[in-house]
Amino acid sequence: MKTALKTLLIVAVLCILAEGAYRLLFWQHDRHAYSGPLVALVDQIDSTGADILYLGESSNHTFGLDDTDTAWISEMVGRHFPTLTVRNMTHDASHAEVYYELLRNIDPQCHIGTVVVTLNLRSFGVGWIYSPLETALQKRLVMMKGRPALANRAILSFKAYDIKTESERYQQMDHYWSQHPLPGHPSVPRWADSLNTDSSSMPGTFVRNYAFVIDTMENVRIADFDNIVQLSHKRGWRLVFNLLAEDVEWAERLAGSDLTDLMHANAALLEEYYTRKGVVVVNNLDAVPDSLFRDRDWTTEHYLQQGRQTIADKVAEALRAFYPTAYQP
Numbered sequence: 001m002k003t004a005l006k007t008l009l010i011v012a013v014l015c016i017l018a019e020g021a022y023r024l025l026f027w028q029h030d031r032h033a034y035s036g037p038l039v040a041l042v043d044q045i046d047s048t049g050a051d052i053l054y055l056g057e058s059s060n061h062t063f064g065l066d067d068t069d070t071a072w073i074s075e076m077v078g079r080h081f082p083t084l085t086v087r088n089m090t091h092d093a094s095h096a097e098v099y100y101e102l103l104r105n106i107d108p109q110c111h112i113g114t115v116v117v118t119l120n121l122r123s124f125g126v127g128w129i130y131s132p133l134e135t136a137l138q139k140r141l142v143m144m145k146g147r148p149a150l151a152n153r154a155i156l157s158f159k160a161y162d163i164k165t166e167s168e169r170y171q172q173m174d175h176y177w178s179q180h181p182l183p184g185h186p187s188v189p190r191w192a193d194s195l196n197t198d199s200s201s202m203p204g205t206f207v208r209n210y211a212f213v214i215d216t217m218e219n220v221r222i223a224d225f226d227n228i229v230q231l232s233h234k235r236g237w238r239l240v241f242n243l244l245a246e247d248v249e250w251a252e253r254l255a256g257s258d259l260t261d262l263m264h265a266n267a268a269l270l271e272e273y274y275t276r277k278g279v280v281v282v283n284n285l286d287a288v289p290d291s292l293f294r295d296r297d298w299t300t301e302h303y304l305q306q307g308r309q310t311i312a313d314k315v316a317e318a319l320r321a322f323y324p325t326a327y328q329p
Helices: 002-048 073-079 096-105 134-144 149-157 166-179 188-195 202-210 220-235 248-255 257-275 305-319
Strands: 050-056 086-090 112-119 238-243 280-283
Touching: 002 050, 002 086, 002 096, 002 134, 002 149, 050 073, 050 096, 073 086, 073 305, 096 112, 096 134, 096 220, 112 220, 112 305, 134 149, 166 188, 188 202, 202 248, 202 257, 220 238, 220 257, 238 257, 238 305, 248 257, 257 280, 280 305
Parallel strands: 050 086, 050 112, 112 238, 238 280
Antiparallel strands: none
């Protein structure tokens, strides 16, 4: 027994020494080499702090070619609060797991007043959860995780994170759909295929991206956003979720009210669920008309100038409750 305890003690000491040596000699280099864009976002906030911190993905910065104002949504929010420091952490294709790791890595001593997090309805569906983009994103997240630094490096070296080919991602989607039928429809893929035409696959694209029912006990995005809520409570941050606008008008024209009813039901569920947890939820689902969506080849949350301004105005109006004297119309 004593020999076993001594062996365990020696192993523990060696692990501690190895962890310390790695952090001293290689950790910073590897963080920037493998998670550089995310680390840069954290470092920027650590150096400046923020009264209002906006987290988003490509919806924040994408604009139309004819826009006379190409400001980001976060910048448009900031115009309502000229005396406050408004910063953003934006990384394309981000979802709640990325937002959580960005926020968790901020220095706890850094001043943050209010955090605004993009709540993207589409990210709760398997079309995004099992996106082919996920492998690259998961690799970038490894060095941000709250594990021993040496363990994170070993996970990268042995490729022990979530690595799957594009084909395997689509197999994950098909498996999920086979296990989760929707009332009134034989399956999501068959529903989608029945709507497609020779000239357009967009009806099916809408169905594959929005035909789901959020299960708050099982959906991984719920768990990610729950982590953000807990972290914000721990850090003393005010928290706002910005539920982005989706092209509900186009979805109804292409796929009918069965689909848009699901979209509205999921949005209402998210609003109620997180409001009960003390989060301010800005429900922008129907706020932007079809004419102000930029893209016509995919279901994106990319808006023309007035669409971004509408989102920003509604977020700013919610923030006004926290900063009444700083707000300007």
